[in-house]
Amino acid sequence: MLCYFHLVNGHEIIADDSGVEILDLEKAHELALQAIEDIRAEAIQFGETWQGWRLDVVDPSGNVLLSIPLDPTLH
Helix, strand or coil, X not given: CEEEEEEECCCCEECCCCCEECCCHHHHXXXXXXXXXXXXXXXXXXXXXXXXXXXXXXXXXXXXXXXXXXXXXXX
């Protein structure tokens, strides 16, 4: 299954134009969490924030399969 990983907030979208071929939604979720971890690590390094952004995993028809906020969660 081909999935695209778009970064989205209320006003902008950073679109993934190439996508990734994955086996199932569980693998898409794993890849999304890894991407978010990488984005957060880079943001911390450069003193940036992705507050209000989310990572949407989208199929070729544009249907959102998963949506995960980039805001850090407090435990």
